[in-house]
Amino acid sequence: MATGLEPPRQVTMADLKGKADPDWCPGCGDFGVLAAVQKALIELQIPNHQIVTISGIGCSSNFPGFINTYGMHTLHGRALAVATGVKLANHGLTVMVTGGDGDGFGIGGNHFVHTMRRNVDLLYIVMDNQIYGLTTGQTSPTSRIGMKTKSNPFGNIEAPVNPISLALAAGCTFVARGFSGEQKHLTELIKQGIQHAGFSFLDVFSPCVTYNHDNTYQWFRPRVKKLEDDPAYDPTDWMAAMKQSVLWGDAIPIGKFFERTDVPTLHGAEPVLKEGPLIHRDLRVAPDVARSFIEELM
Ligand SMILES: Cc1ncc(C[n+]2csc(CCOP(=O)(O)OP(=O)(O)O)c2C)c(N)n1
Ligand code: SF4
Ligand SMILES: [Mg+2]
Numbered sequence: 658m659a660t661g662l663e664p665p666r667q668v669t670m671a672d673l674k675g676k677a678d679p680d681w682c683p684g685c686g687d688f689g690v691l692a693a694v695q696k697a698l699i700e701l702q703i704p705n706h707q708i709v710t711i712s713g714i715g716c717s718s719n720f721p722g723f724i725n726t727y728g729m730h731t732l733h734g735r736a737l738a739v740a741t742g743v744k745l746a747n748h749g750l751t752v753m754v755t756g757g758d759g760d761g762f763g764i765g766g767n768h769f770v771h772t773m774r775r776n777v778d779l780l781y782i783v784m785d786n787q788i789y790g791l792t793t794g795q796t797s798p799t800s801r802i803g804m805k806t807k808s809n810p811f812g813n814i815e816a817p818v819n820p821i822s823l824a825l826a827a828g829c830t831f832v833a834r835g836f837s838g839e840q841k842h843l844t845e846l847i848k849q850g851i852q853h854a855g856f857s858f859l860d861v862f863s864p865c866v867t868y869n870h871d872n873t874y875q876w877f878r879p880r881v882k883k884l885e886d887d888p889a890y891d892p893t894d895w896m897a898a899m900k901q902s903v904l905w906g907d908a909i910p911i912g913k914f915f916e917r918t919d920v921p922t923l924h925g926a927e928p929v930l931k932e933g934p935l936i937h938r939d940l941r942v943a944p945d946v947a948r949s950f951i952e953e954l955m
Contacts (some may be wrong), residue, residue: 667702669756672704673698673699674695676722685865692840695718697851706727708752708790709751709917710729711729711734711736711753714730715791716790733760735765740754741777744779745927746936755873757786761848762823770827771830774827778854778856782859783860786863786865786955787872788800819898824860828920835860837877854922856926880909893915901913
């Protein structure tokens with residue numbers, strides 16, 4: 658018989674397993690990201706009723722369906738706007754946004770920049786496969802010059818977005834990059850991103866094994882170098898982070914590029930939220946006040 662005095666139950670993988678199994682292609686990098694997120698939530702012991710996972714549209718954006726938290730599968734490129742609303746309505750929740758490079762840096766590029774400058778307290782994980790996976794292999798904003806895709810059969814001619822430099826320039830307060838082939842390292846970055854008070858951006862190399870035959874696991878593995886392996890690297894140094902962000906070639910840095918903790922979060926700066934989350938407040942308007950508003954507008 659339950660007495661109500663039992664210690665809180667441990668969060669386990671069984672709690673976080675989604676009701677639907679992922680329908681990603683066998684070998685898709687997104688499996689590694691899902692496993693790392695679940696592991697991070699278990700290590701942090703955050704109960705799933707306190708988590709909301711929000712996405713846009715894409716293979717990667719199907720993520721909320723595969724994890725047992727509250728969630729919303731929204732519109733292409735609009736997940737960050739919805740997540741901002743969720744966080745402002747109840748800033749007691751852990752809010753994660755999950756999506757792809759097309760969703761986040763193409764159609765959602767505008768929201769990406771403004772959500773960072775507002776320092777909305779959430780973790781944004783981009784499963785960056787440098788291609789549009791769901792729509793069967795078109796050029797994305799992070800596809801390299803020369804890459805042949807369904808939409809650029811003679812090779813991409815547009816310079817790619819550099820998500821890390823862009824995040825640093827937009828004032829993002831936590832900027833990191835992971836690789837789905839480096840599970841332990843990725844899990845650690847996810848934990849740090851959740852714990853950071855402010856906007857945490859995590860770009861993850863998450864290979865699309867079906868449509869991107871250039872940026873494969875085999876291509877990334879010898880190139881990725883962990884910033885954490887260099888004891889001289891200081892993640893509070895913005896200039897050093899910017900310098901690392903432009904490196905691409907035989908050595909590609911992964912890890913925490915930058916973090917600062919002196920910027921207020923959007924909900925922390927908003928005077929209306931000082932008394933606590935809106936969700937716990939009585940926001941009803943008294944009938945006489947409502948009537949006077951209506952009369953003023955008539
Ligand atoms: C407004 C709108 N425009 C275009 C589409 C078609 N569309 C769906 S997903 C997608 C791109 C997905 O690429 P990405 O975000 O990189 O995700 P991935 O599938 O690679 O994980 C596009 C163009 C759409 N659903 N809605
Ligand atoms: S098409 Fe690519 S991104 Fe989509 S599930 Fe398959 S491997 Fe993953
Ligand atoms: Mg993609």
